[in-house]
Amino acid sequence: xxxxxxxxxxxxxxxxxxxxxxxxxxxxxxxxxxxxxxxxxxxxxxxxxxxxxxxxxxxxxxxxxxxxxxxxxxxxxxxxxxxxxxxxxxxxxxxxxxxxxxxxxxxxxxxxxxxxxxxxxxxxxxxxxxxxxxxxxxxxxxxxxxxxxxxxxxxxxxxxxxxxxxxxxxxxxxxxxxxxxxxxxxxxxxxxxxxxxxxxxxxxxxxxxxxxxxxxxxxxxxxxxxxxxxxxxxxxxxxxxxxxxxxxxxxxxxxxxxxxxxxxxxxxxxxxxxxxxxxxxxxxxxxxxxxxxxxxxxxxxxxxxxxxxxxxxxxxxxxxxxxxxxxxxxxxxxxxxxxxxxxxxxxxxxxxxxxxxxxxxxxxxxxxxxxxxxxxxxxxxxxxxxxxxxxxxxxx
Amino acid sequence: xxxxxxxxxxxxxxxxxxxxxxxxxxxxxxxxxxxxxxxxxxxxxxxxxxxxxxxxxxxxxxxxxxxxxxxxxxxxxxxxxxxxxxxxxxxxxxxxxxxxxxxxxxxxxxxxxxxxxxxxxxxxxxxxxxxxxxxxxxxxxxxxxxxxxxxxxxxxxxxxxxxxxxxxxxxxxxxxxxxxxxxxxxxxxxxxxxxxxxxxxxxxxxxxxxxxxxxxxxxxxxxxxxxxxxxxxxxxxxxxxxxxxxxxxxxxxxxxxxxxxxxxxxxxxxxxxxxxxxxxxxxxxxxxxxxxxxxxxxxxxxxxxxxxxxxxxxxxxxxxxxxxxxxxxxxxxxxxxxxxxxxxxxxxxxxxxxxxxxxxxxxxxxxxxxxxxxxxxxxxxxxxxxxxxxxxxxxx
Numbered sequence: 149x150x151x152x153x154x155x156x157x158x159x160x161x162x163x164x165x166x167x168x169x170x171x172x173x174x175x176x177x178x179x180x181x182x183x184x185x186x187x188x189x190x191x192x193x194x195x196x197x198x199x200x201x202x203x204x205x206x207x208x209x210x211x212x213x214x215x216x217x218x219x220x221x222x223x224x225x226x227x228x229x230x231x232x233x234x235x236x237x238x239x240x241x242x243x244x245x246x247x248x249x250x251x252x253x254x255x256x257x258x259x260x261x262x263x264x265x266x267x268x269x270x271x272x273x274x275x276x277x278x279x280x281x282x283x284x285x286x287x288x289x290x291x292x293x294x295x296x297x298x299x300x301x302x303x304x305x306x307x308x309x310x311x312x313x314x315x316x317x318x319x320x321x322x323x324x325x326x327x328x329x330x331x332x333x334x335x336x337x338x339x340x341x342x343x344x345x346x347x348x349x350x351x352x353x354x355x356x357x358x359x360x361x362x363x364x365x366x367x368x369x370x371x372x373x374x375x376x377x378x379x380x381x382x383x384x385x386x387x388x389x390x391x392x393x394x395x396x397x398x399x400x401x402x403x404x405x406x407x408x409x410x411x412x413x414x415x416x417x418x419x420x421x422x423x424x425x426x427x428x429x430x431x432x433x434x435x436x437x438x439x440x441x442x443x444x445x446x447x448x449x450x451x452x453x454x455x456x457x458x459x460x461x462x463x464x465x466x467x468x469x470x471x472x473x474x475x476x477x478x479x480x481x482x483x484x485x486x487x488x489x490x491x492x493x494x495x496x497x498x499x500x501x502x503x504x505x506x507x508x509x510x511x512x513x514x515x516x517x518x519x520x521x522x523x524x525x526x527x528x529x530x531x532x533x534x535x536x537x538x539x540x541x542x543x544x
Numbered sequence: 545x546x547x548x549x550x551x552x553x554x555x556x557x558x559x560x561x562x563x564x565x566x567x568x569x570x571x572x573x574x575x576x577x578x579x580x581x582x583x584x585x586x587x588x589x590x591x592x593x594x595x596x597x598x599x600x601x602x603x604x605x606x607x608x609x610x611x612x613x614x615x616x617x618x619x620x621x622x623x624x625x626x627x628x629x630x631x632x633x634x635x636x637x638x639x640x641x642x643x644x645x646x647x648x649x650x651x652x653x654x655x656x657x658x659x660x661x662x663x664x665x666x667x668x669x670x671x672x673x674x675x676x677x678x679x680x681x682x683x684x685x686x687x688x689x690x691x692x693x694x695x696x697x698x699x700x701x702x703x704x705x706x707x708x709x710x711x712x713x714x715x716x717x718x719x720x721x722x723x724x725x726x727x728x729x730x731x732x733x734x735x736x737x738x739x740x741x742x743x744x745x746x747x748x749x750x751x752x753x754x755x756x757x758x759x760x761x762x763x764x765x766x767x768x769x770x771x772x773x774x775x776x777x778x779x780x781x782x783x784x785x786x787x788x789x790x791x792x793x794x795x796x797x798x799x800x801x802x803x804x805x806x807x808x809x810x811x812x813x814x815x816x817x818x819x820x821x822x823x824x825x826x827x828x829x830x831x832x833x834x835x836x837x838x839x840x841x842x843x844x845x846x847x848x849x850x851x852x853x854x855x856x857x858x859x860x861x862x863x864x865x866x867x868x869x870x871x872x873x874x875x876x877x878x879x880x881x882x883x884x885x886x887x888x889x890x891x892x893x894x895x896x897x898x899x900x901x902x903x904x905x906x907x908x909x910x911x912x913x914x915x916x917x918x919x920x921x922x923x924x925x926x927x928x929x930x931x932x933x934x935x936x937x938x939x940x
Contacts, residue, residue: 540820
């Protein structure tokens with residue numbers, strides 16, 4: 149009993165966390181409940197039930213599976229379901245009429261062959277990336293409906309009426325879900341994508357600002373006084389950006405289904421967010437490598453006590469804080485949907501910091517300096533890669 | 545018409561590519577068709593149909609949605625579906641008995657309230673990461689079945705028989721799918737995960753070996769003769785590793801559902817693959833940054849003509865090819881499930897290359913050298929980060 153209650157406490161705290169992280173999740177749950185309740189009420193009202201009968205069940209079924217967190221998700225699933233059902237229903241009725249020609253014994257054989265062929269072909273189409281991204285659910289529904297119509301056509305007499313009833317009830321269920329998700333506290337996939345991208349830039353900025361404040365100032369002014377606790381606060385900030393690709397792609401796919409809303413027009417360039425996301429990820433990869441370097445230097449402070457190191461550190465601090473400011477400004481102007489004019493200024497600062505690096509550590513010509521830096525950096529990276537392979541070897 | 549036929553050609557070539565990339569996909573499609581055909585045959589056999597009636601439809605429905613590419617996927621969906629249906633069916637019958645107590649007018653009201661509450665609570669539970677990862681589908685089926693049973697209990701008299709029929713037919717459909725995916729050309733999620741991890745190590749090895757052969761030798765021996773075409777062959781090899789996290793996590797989740805198979809025991813440490821994957825990704829991030837550096841150096845060959853650069857390049861070439869060899873050996877011993885004894889030797893070589901770097905470029909004490917390298921690397925990385933922020937700024 150102690151085990152069970154301990155697990156219950158853990159579950160409760162996790163539930164609370166999910167709630168706090170995004171209160172809209174509670175709203176979404178209520179919306180699902182609402183959609184189900186509305187469709188159920190249809191079932192209890194006699195005139196509607198008399199029209200559709202047991203087929204009304206399909207409206208409930210549709211409501212459960214179509215209702216998604218974002219408007220784009222619900223729209224995509226709803227239209228996929230409706231068109232998948234329509235197409236498969238028509239094809240199923242056609243298959244029935246063809247099979248009937250082969251007599252009572254030939255009919256089931258032919259129907260099974262049809263189900264096998266259509267099922268296999270449609271399943272294969274789900275592997276094509278374009279189909280997978282946009283019509284995966286529609287394909288499943290297509291296989292489902294075709295099989296159901298083709299199979300039950302052998303037993304049911306009024307096939308057309310059955311198909312018609314099913315299509316209507318699916319449409320009712322889908323329409324109820326779409327209305328609720330569009331009009332009751334809508335969560336737009338486009339807005340989520342916009343916020344995600346801006347949030348990712350902010351996360352990178354938080355890391356760079358933190359590094360500039362804690363690490364480089366520490367080296368400059370506080371010498372060897374380590375403030376580990378505070379360092380840890382920001383040093384994981386950029387992590388979520390490393391693996392944001394899937395979320396971004398899913399949201400961008402869903403955003404294309406959405407009607408214009410808020411500040412986003414009909415043909416808002418959603419694909420552009422993927423490009424921005426790729427650039428932010430690239431920056432995050434560099435930051436991840438940089439983070440390894442700073443951690444290594446902290447572990448062994450003697451490493452960094454050379455003249456060369458001290459000379460470059462000031463320029464590093466400048467580049468770091470200027471880049472952080474650029475990203476912060478870009479994120480905030482993204483959120484406000486304004487021109488990033490402040491960011492331009494910070495961009496000039498970061499360019500100036502790169503310039504000052506070349507002036508502080510003149511080893512001959514400027515071009516030579518970068519060669520030295522790049523060469524040293526490459527060597528240093530390969531030393532890290534050797535360390536990586538050692539870790540991997542220990543783990544295999 | 546020209547447009548349509550052009551699109552058809554594109555689609556056909558894409559289909560062919562999907563086919564060639566992994567012929568098992570065709571087998572999977574056939575297996576889906578087979579599962580559907582078998583369940584359909586049940587529908588046509590009179591004795592079975594007489595036992596279940598129209599409920600047999602649920603077997604078809606189950607077969608369509610439960611059949612997944614991997615054995616783990618099918619097992620996970622099948623058991624999720626069966627237990628979700630069982631639990632929700634029991635709860636639905638209970639809710640019906642409770643609601644009946646409130647008379648003919650109170651019953652539908654109470655049922656709608658139940659559907660709303662259970663629907664909302666179960667939807668919310670889907671946001672909890674643990675539930676999402678393992679029981680997401682079961683929760684959907686739970687909501688679905690509960691709503692259907694609760695709602696139709698108002699109209700249907702023999703509720704228990706209906707629930708029993710539905711559960712049996714769902715079990716038949718799920719069992720058919722599980723048998724087919726386990727016994728007919730099974731695709732094990734565990735094996736896929738194992739291959740993915742070994743393949744990722746090979747991809748990293750390909751890049752490092754390619755770099756050692758094309759780039760560093762080119763610098764050493766061929767001077768400025770650029771062989772762009774060949775460089776491009778390997779320079780994208782590591783890319784898929786950067787975003788492999790989601791696939792790995794999904795496969796690891798599915799692998800836990802699978803029975804022992806091949807070389808994998810019952811409690812094979814699937815979580816360990818996630819750790820290995822994280823290390824490989826970390827290595828890929830470093831390689832991505834290294835790739836930026838080598839590209840920049842190629843763009844402007846004058847950058848790299850310093851004495852310091854030339855001195856370090858030989859050590860770089862050694863570290864690069866030794867690391868590549870380590871990864872290649874590790875991958876091959878993973879595939880053969882043997883001890884990586886050859887890799888140990890290559891690991892020693894890469895360690896020796898790091899040593900020789902410190903000897904070739906002695907700038908005083910060894911520790912100081914690494915300080916210089918790290919400092920230079922940090923500065924170089926921050927220069928790249930500044931460039932990144934400029935790209936991002938241009939893209940916002």
